[in-house]
Amino acid sequence: MQQRAYVVDITAGPDGALWVTDFLRDSRVGRITMTGRVSQYSKGLSGSSRPSDIVAGPDCTMWLVEADADRTDRVRF
Secondary structure, three states: OOOOOOEEEEEEOOOOOEEEEEOOOOOOEEEEOOOOOEEEEOOOOOOOOEEEEEEEOOOOOEEEEEEOOOOEEEEEO
16 A cells, blocks of 8 residues: 655745655655656755755755754755
């Protein structure tokens, strides 16, 4: 059985792709291209995090909020 996603936020990246945060899939952020290709990333995220809000920064990097049981941090992605 495939695990369902719980998308918290979605935003357009500087490359035109859509970036999403998935609250159910621990420590993952998804990227969906205009052709429908889906990639998942976890670089820099702690194992117990739940990524929430995401935004494209002025320096063309993606920034997100990583919610954790003990803290909330900003993570450059």
